Amino acid sequence: MNAVESKTKFVSTDRRVREDRRFVVGRGRYVADIDLPGMLHVALVAAQHPAARIVSIDASRALALPGVHKVLTGAELVEAVNPLMNGLETPQVRRFPLAVGQVRYAGEWVAAVVADTRALAEDAAERVKVEYEKLGFVIDAEEAYTPQSTPVHPEHGSNVLLDKTFVWGEVERHFAEADQQLSFRVVWGRNSTVPIETFGVVASWDPWQEVLDVWASIQMPKYSDQIARSLRLPGNSIRVHQDVDVGGSYGVKRGIKHSVLVGHLARALGRPVRLIEDRLENMRAGDAHGPERIFDVDVAFNADGIVRSMKMRALDNVGAYAGRAPFQLGKPIGAIVGPYKIESVQYQAISVTTNKTVQEAVRGFGQAPTNYAIETAIDRVAETLGLDRIEIRRRNFIRHDEFPYLIPSGSTYDSGDYHTVVDKVLAHAGYDDLVAERDRLRAEGMLAGIGIAACLEPSGGNSSFEPLLNDKNTTSTWMDSCRIMVDALGTVTATVHTTSSGQGHETLVATVVGEVLQIDPDLIRIVRPDTLSSLPSNSPVGSRMAIMLGGAAFKAAEKVKAKMVAIAAHAMGVPIETANYVDGTVRTADGREMAWEAIVNMAHRQFHALPEGMDPGLASDHIMQVPTGVQLPKDDKVQMYPCHSFEFHLILVAIDPLLGKPEIRRYVIGHDCGTVINPHIVRGMTLGGIAHGLGAALLEEFAYDAEGQLLTQSFMDYLLPSSHEVPDVEIVHHCTPSPLTVLGQKGSGESGYLGSPAAISGAINDAVRPLGIHFTRLPMRISAISDAIAEAGPTMTQEEI
Amino acid sequence: MSVELKVNGRAVTVDVEPRTTLLDCVRDELGLKGTHAGCEHGVCGACTVLLDGQPTRSCLMFAVQADGYEITTIEGVAPQAGELDVIQDAFCEAHGLQCGFCTSGMILAARSLLEREASPTVEDIREAISGNICRCTGYGQIIEAIQLAAERMRGQNAPASPSLSRTEAVR
Structure with missing residues (x-):
């Protein structure tokens, strides 16, 4: 390293x-x-009720349509497949691609209709008659947490999937010693990243080779393993084609239920089968909603603003099935104190089922909601003490000379220089002028506020939250790989062993391999073998690919380079250590050289000229272990992620008190992700992340009514930020290299998103502070803001206009 | 039913059900997969094509309604195989995309804007792409790409030839 x-x-x-x-x-x-x-198409029959027993399904009228091949029900499917995987040990929370016996949320798939065309399958789906007997249901997480609530899975006995309290450090002593305490509740509403491409999958079964070929819009670790387990097939019978471009994911493209369903149908029918969600299926039953979380926070602090300790209770509503969602309460443990020197933390993580759509991984894997809670705490302490919100952050920040820094929950932060990033942002933004501008707006009768957020982006994930939250899980690696082949003509091909959804992994690998071999990256071909030809990968999750795929490519390229040097040194009769590799040519100390083509030719054709014991050819691979990913958890502590990027948001928001619509007048972010491999990509991630955060803070919500029906089922009511809502963003760059990675790089795939909701919330709360209002729930929709302002009082009434 | 369409300068006859959308027709009957289905209810803009130069959501009209219009899809933008047009090249230069799913619609919306307005302001650009949702970029680099394309088109600047040259030897 x-x-x-x-x-x-x-x-x-x-x-x-x-x-x-x-x-x-x-x-x-x-x-x-x-x-x-010969491909067939699937449409789904969706449940009308949040909870009901399936009394009967009559598909006869659907099957009567010419061109309809199959109507599959859960009762039939359950005989042929194993349940989908759960992250926690919750065997009685059984999940299949179709509802079995009982539906658990409105929209859940009850039957799959297969026909010659999608249009015909939709026509037929409308002819499937399902008789239900309605059951009791629960929507609210607090209610679901109570013992008397109706269990979504009666066999499990309650709605609680996880309820674990961690105590790291002397929490009670620090609370007793601290000068003051405060408590608050904030709520992160249910939203998601909602890519513009819905999830889709195509599968084709070859009974003579016993191989299921799968093409999918997927971003999922161990995807083919999970298909194999569920379909009861050997792992090497699943061939996932990874050269499929994914039209956006940001975590959620994990259609395992769709894939198992389609894989089963392709085998059963002997024809290729495809399921492409329409937007309604995607939003209602794609099982891709994000965290919905209630935070109750207590903070203990001194009069000088130093935060001593924190107690956080996070209650998360995962919807109707478990899956991997409860782990989203675990990842934030790796940065549970944010960038601050908080000495001790008590953290209660509660995950409950309700009769809502299933939760899936969303960008940041639970970190953005947690950052919103932490940053609200810091703002509240500042407000209580009458301290400047930036000054209080400076006082609590870990200092540059304190890294590597061990936080109470067991992670060591690799590096950072938070004070310098803040200084640079304030200088760039002209902080005093920004404050003056806010005050000028206020003087004009506008509500105006400044928002501040500082947070970390843990990156390079090794999934240590799995063993931390599940004793039976012994995961201590989350590897990624790269293979490099130099052909006999001297051109270079390198591999990516996963699908990508816009992160530029081909550019990443080409750049890193080109850097090590000192050849033009544009001349390097990048390919994506299918999973049966692949080395291990854990897909682009946890802001890990710059670190893990970049690291694997770097190491594999070093092996190629070392072999070339060894061949040339042997051929020229000099010790390896005196041979020098420059731009693809190997030079000796006395001025001789051997060119790339000659070395390649020797490797490929002249075994007699190679050093003794060397294998012929010129190729290498590297399977990379996560830096720091070695130990299993001990005493409820673990090193979560290896690298920690930093971001500092500073924004100005203006609200016309009559309209209640927040306008972001200025957005500046300081960003430090160590060495940037491609500046365009990192910038795009940050800008896109901020747009996501803006959606989560102001617009996007999967809202349910009291009857358990999803109200926001289309883009007419689930609002996505357009080019009118997303402001210009100024990025202030800083580089604190990570000591743990090959180039000093850290992750950036979640940047912007992790802090922008907190910053926007902070700005709006600063704006309405004069009215005595606190917004404590995201999204802060225009209607909520204008209602609260109107209720708060007499700034200006309708009659005065 | 049989419909005659003019797509990317070429006359084609397709046989479709009356209920077939222009989007499905373009993708499934004509094999032009660069036009994408995003929401299929007219909000996201991924399915944008140009009808007589006007950005149009191909998910909101039937193929039979497109009879008589000049239809341009993303496949009709590049001058020839392997050569990008100015707007496409500017999107590459500014990295005005990530996953690429909204990109066809964005480029067609930009083309329509730049055909009627040689010197668009940032507000003009925001307005022109406001019907096209991008979840990856936050729009910043898209706006820069369109500004860059406008500047180059104004100066009649041919884009620099692509740096990727496979005819060169490795060393």
Whole structure:
């Protein structure tokens, strides 16, 4: 693990992103673009009730339509497949692709209709008659947490999937010693990343080879393993094609239920089968909602603003089935004190089932909601003490000279320079002028506020929350891999062993391999083998690919380089250590050299000339272990993620008190993710993350009515930020390299999103503070803001206009 | 029923059900997969095509209604195989995309804007793409790409030839 000392040739330079070229001409290859001969199409029959017993399903009228091949019910499917995987040990929370016996949320799939065309399948789905007997249901997380609530899974006995309290450090002593305490509740509403491409999957079964070919819009660790387990097939009977472009994911594209369903149908019918969600299926039953979380926080602090300790209770509503969602309460443990030197923490993580759509991983894996709670705490302490919100953060920040820094929950932060980033942001923004502008707006009768958020982006994830929350889980690696092949003509091909959804992994690998081999990255071909030809990957989750795929590519390229040096040194009769690799040529101390083509030729054709014991050819691979990912949890503590990027948001918001619509007048973010491999990509991640955060803070919510029906089922009522809502964002760059990675890089795939909801909330609360209002729930929709302002009082009434 | 369409300068006859949307027709009958289905209810703009130069949501009209219009899809934008047009090249230069799913619609919306307005303001650009949702970029680099394209088109600047050249030897 060595940081590169010399100046880089390609890393951190302003190079184009190679993937862009195929997308700008419409030549991406998305799952919906895959047309197989004889392919059949699926449409779903959806439940009308949040909880009901399925009394009967009559598919006769559907099957009577010419071109309809199958109506599959849960009762039939359950005989053929194993339940989908749960992260926690909750065996009685059984989940299948279709409802079995009972529906547990409105919209849940009750039957799958297979027909010659999607249109015909939809027609037929309307002819399937399902008779229900309504059951009791629960929507609210607090209610679900009570012992008397109706269990979503009666066999499980309650709605509680996880209820674990961690105590790291001397919480009670610090609370007793502290000068003051405060308590508050904030709520993170149910939203998601909702990619513009819905989830889709195509599967085709070859009974003679016993292979299921799968093409999917997927971003999921161990996807093919999970399909194999559920379909009761050997792992090497599942071939997932990873050269499918994914039209956005940001965590949620994990359609395992869709994939098992379609895989089963393809086998049963002997025809290729495809399921592409329509938008309603996607939003209502794609099982891709994000966290919905209630935080109750107590903070103990001194009169000088130093925060001593924190107690946080996080109650998360995962919806009707468990899946991997409860782990989203575990990942934030790796940065539970944010960038602050809080000495001790008590953390109660509660995960409950309700009769809502199933939760899936969302960008940040639970970290953005937690950051919103932590940053609200810091703002509240400042408000209580009458201290400046930036000054209080400075006082609590870990200092640059204190890294590596061990936090109470067991993670060591690798590096950072928070004070400098803040200084740079304030200088860039002209903080005094920003304050003056806020006050000028206020003087004009506007509500105006400044928002501040500082937070971390833990990156390079090794999934340590799994063993931390589940004693039976012994995961201590979350590897990724790269293979490099130099062909006999001397051109280089490298591999990516996962699908990508816009993160530019081909550019990442080409840049890093080009850097190590000192050849033009544009001349390197990048391919994506299918899973049967692949090395292990854990897919682009947890802001990990710059660290893990970049690291694997770097190490694999070093092996190629070392072999080339060894071949050339042997051929020229000099010790390896005196041979020097420069731009693909190996030079000796006395001025001789052997060129790339000659070395390659020797490796491929002249075994007699190779050093003794060396294998022929020129290829290498590297399976990379997560830096720091070694130990299992001990005493409820674990090293969660290896690297920790930092971001500091500073924004100005203005609200016309009559309209209640927040307008972001200025958005500045300081961002430090160590060495940036491609500046365009990192910038795009940050800007896009802020847009997501804006949606979560102001617009987006999967809202339910009291009857358990999802109200926001289309883009007419689930509002996405458009180019009118997302402001110009100014990024202030800083680089504190990680000592743990090959180039000093850290993750950036979740940047912006992790702090922007907190910053926007802080700004709006600053704006309405003069009215004595606190907004404690996201999203803060225009209607909520205008109602609260109107209720608060007499700034200006309708009659005065 | 049989419909005659003019797509990317080429006359084609397709046989579709009356209820077939222009989107499904373009993708499934004509095999032009660069036009994408996002929401299929007219909000996201991923299915944008140009009808006589006007950005139009192909999910909201039937193929039979497109009879008589000049239809341009993303496949009709590049001058020839392997060569990008100015707007496409500017999107690459500014990295005005990530996953690429909204990109076809964005580029067609930009093309329509730049055909009627050579020097658009940032507000003009925001308005022109406001019917096209992008979940990846937060729009910043898209706006920069369109500004860059406008600047180049004003200067009649041909884009620099792409740096990727496979005819060069590795060393």
